[in-house]
Amino acid sequence: MGNPAGEDLEEKTVVFGITGGIAAYKAPMIVRGLKRLSLDVHVVTTDSAGYFVTPLVLQTLSGRPVLTEMFSEVPGSSYEIDHIALADQADLFLVAPATADFLAKLAHGIADDLLSCSILATKAPVLVCPSMNVNMLSNPATRDNIETLKRRGFHVLEPASGELACGWEGAGRLPEPDRIVSEVKMLLSRHDLSGINILITSGPTCEDIDPVRYITNRSTGKMGGAIVEAACLRGARVTVISGPVGIDYAPWATLIDARSAGEMLDAVRENLAGCDVLIMAAAVADYTPQMYSQNKIKKGEKMTHLELDSTPDILSTIRPLKESRIFVGFAAETDNLKTYAQDKMIRKGLDMIVANRVGEKGSGFASETNSGVVLSQEGVLYDFEHMAKETLAHKILDLVKDKL
């Protein structure tokens, strides 16, 4: 299988450098997140970092001694020359938080402690996460240093904005640990879909009755979200057109909001030209109210029935624009799964259809897992039973890749 969450990362080593910024208090959570990906984590701290986070916490969570000293005579680690061994062993260096001081060191090739020396000696990619007071960050010296590092191929996760520990408001916050761990996962993943543009629809659509009420369905966007993340991790350029959902899509995707079936159709039409693959994971409403009331329909007003129109059929409408693109559809069925899905695939000229069972526990809307079958014009490609949506997302992308 292609690239399920964590599978490719098991044998990989991350050297996690922590420098002396206040946000170092988030470092233990980052270690936890990295370990959850089954990564081998070696923590290296600067002297200053020791004021903000204790080696005991980091050592316990990483399962390895924390290294700080360059000139250690005590055999505290298994390495002969620590900085070279770390440099060689790393699949990735992560520095979070990266102080203004440490960025300056990296930008100028200063190697006066174990962390800076190891980074100077490594051939591995380096991800730095600057975090500091807003004025330190906007200082031309710091900006120049960050730009220099970017130019040299360092990966920089820019700080978030908000309330800062120093009392100032603005840019400088260390992104949340989950965000940093995602970036590590992305950098270490196998980018077997790089250069491919994938357009994905996701979530439900909402068909408004009045400013308060609407018709929708039970889709949560979880399946679409899993495909978006998997495709991004595998290096594809991803645009997601999403109905209203309560989930966050992978940060690397371009997100386009579309509330109704009509808006989703417009967005698909506008974005189709640049895509190689279209994956329609959204549960588009089949019906929309004939009339929309600008004002809220009052409770006392007699409303015994709702006149409905069919919504535009997105796949049928864009079918003439398909050309050599791969079109993947989804079908959610309670019964006759294969027959209905196959019929839909043929009617809509799809290359592939993912039919998932709804109305049973552990499959379909809102569930973490899915059951069903993937069909192509050639027949059944894949049967899946209570499979994690993340894993299924990678499987679908494997099947798409085979058709590219």
Ligand SMILES: Cc1cc2nc3c(=O)[nH]c(=O)nc-3n(C[C@H](O)[C@H](O)[C@H](O)COP(=O)(O)O)c2cc1C
């Ligand atoms: C309480 C406190 C908080 C600090 N927070 C930051 C910070 O968030 N970012 C930063 O760049 N420097 C911060 N500093 C300054 C660094 O600790 C200082 O520049 C130090 O030399 C950095 O050393 P290092 O880069 O070797 O870890 C802080 C200093 C103190 C005393």
